[in-house]
Amino acid sequence: MKKSLIMLIAAVAMASCASNSTEKSESTTSTPSAETAVLVKTATAEVQTIDLTEVYTSEIKPYKENDITPAVAGLHIDKIKVDVGDHVRQGQVIVVMDQTTLKQQELNLATMQDNYDRMKPVHEAGGVSDQQIVQLENQLNLQKEVVENLRKNSTIVSPISGVVTARNFESGDLFASMPILHIMQINQLKVMANVSEQYYTSVKVGHPVEIEVDLFPGETFNGKVTRINPALDAATRTFGVEITIPNGKERLRPGMYARATFTMGQREAVMVPDQAVQKQAGSSERYVYVIKDGVAEYRFVKDGRRVGNMIEILEGLEAGDEVATTSFTRLMGGKKVEVKNE
Template structure:
């Protein structure tokens, strides 16, 4: 019995030692295990400082054609889509009111002439002559106004884009026609405040329209608004396109690109950029001396499969491009040999 007890104790000690060794080996492996990452060195380069904006095409000038008094429309000489020239007659209005006004004017003129003769011989007062002169002037002004409105003339060369009446209708307040000048056309671009000092009148702007695919049009900055919208932190910039062939039409969706020169900025692979969930912040893990740090970065333009970095990392930094999912700030890592040699 004693002998068996001795062997039993030895067996228990042996098993315990094996378990102890196993636990030690396991703990040692877990302590020594480091996340494997791939890194790349980033460098600075000249990055074009162009910026894209969206806008809708607008007519350069819009004229609403209407008479200044209520009159019956006799003849509208153009239709929607017609091209018209400056000075062209667009609408004829009924002359009945004009004829009546002319008759009244002629009668008042005769009455004034008669009263003035009487005044010369003492048969009428100066007050009566002055009152008649006032009536005559009012009647003459009304006649001239009606005369100008018996035909409506286009003040610009453009295209008819709206017609709100038919022949025989009584003018009721809405414009009879709308004429839009589309040579040139313009874009009203809302530019970020940070570019305010960089936008110059006369600078070229590249314009693409979805309807024409990759075809590029060149416009020029024609007007820079002097104030900044405090709600959007933008300011309006007017860009004009010559549009000599008339292809570009008001209402088209446009993308305008403004070129602000070049700047030397760090460029990083897009694989290095991490978006923080729940916010728009971007981060990059930077490798140094066996550890990684979690750096918040400000990104600029995307250039192919790389990003311009405005701030957050420096020229020559080594950034993690693979293996970020297991990383935390300040963690020790192991670098793939191939990437460490790059």
């Protein structure tokens, strides 16, 4: 009897232990694990003073250019003294025309002058009518103009200092309508920009402009506004601005594609690193993750100007807001985060 009682007590104790073990196991299984926080790096939205810049594209043009064309057609070219690529000075003789026609017309002028000189006393004596002497005088004056024009065009000088960029004839050719040479002044260059009408009162003569070209990436050339068109284009609502660029070393060339950057003023702006601003898939909207009290908040923003690796936020953030700059693929609104900026 005593032995049976002991065995019963042992059985009850074992059942109790098994029950407690099962309850603990079930309790452990049913309790969810703590949420794992996402490690992120962050940056703080800051107010910065930014330049208000506008960029306009255009083609670089020579400061001056001239076609070298004699005023008299039908003459042979005796000698062209320069070639493409040659630098010339203002006033330098660059083309000599054939002198045969000039010499013949000078002989004709001398003959007509002698004839007039002989007939003038006869006219004064009444032997020649007024009409005849006036006709002789008109013919003489006309011949003087012909000779003077030929003399002016017998040697042609460069009207500007520059470089020869085209040659259309050879020595001995008969001059036709096409220019013999084309000369460009390139120690200074100019760019024409069509600027938005909202900046008409901001742009003045002397306004500095930065010029960039693809041939020299990362390098800027300094220019300044030298002329402003007083009238606006009614169709485009822009006004023309001429920018002059010093080019003493002639690194820039006419025909290059240029970007002209104007600084129109400054303003205070809320700025964040550009990697903090993400693009909403399938739309043009931008968003950031604002980190507050260890939680990521999904927030739409309106971005503005880019300055280096920073971007302006026009709407959606205030100075002092902390935004995520990493781990975007693992973030979502309400997600717990751990900031680690070291």
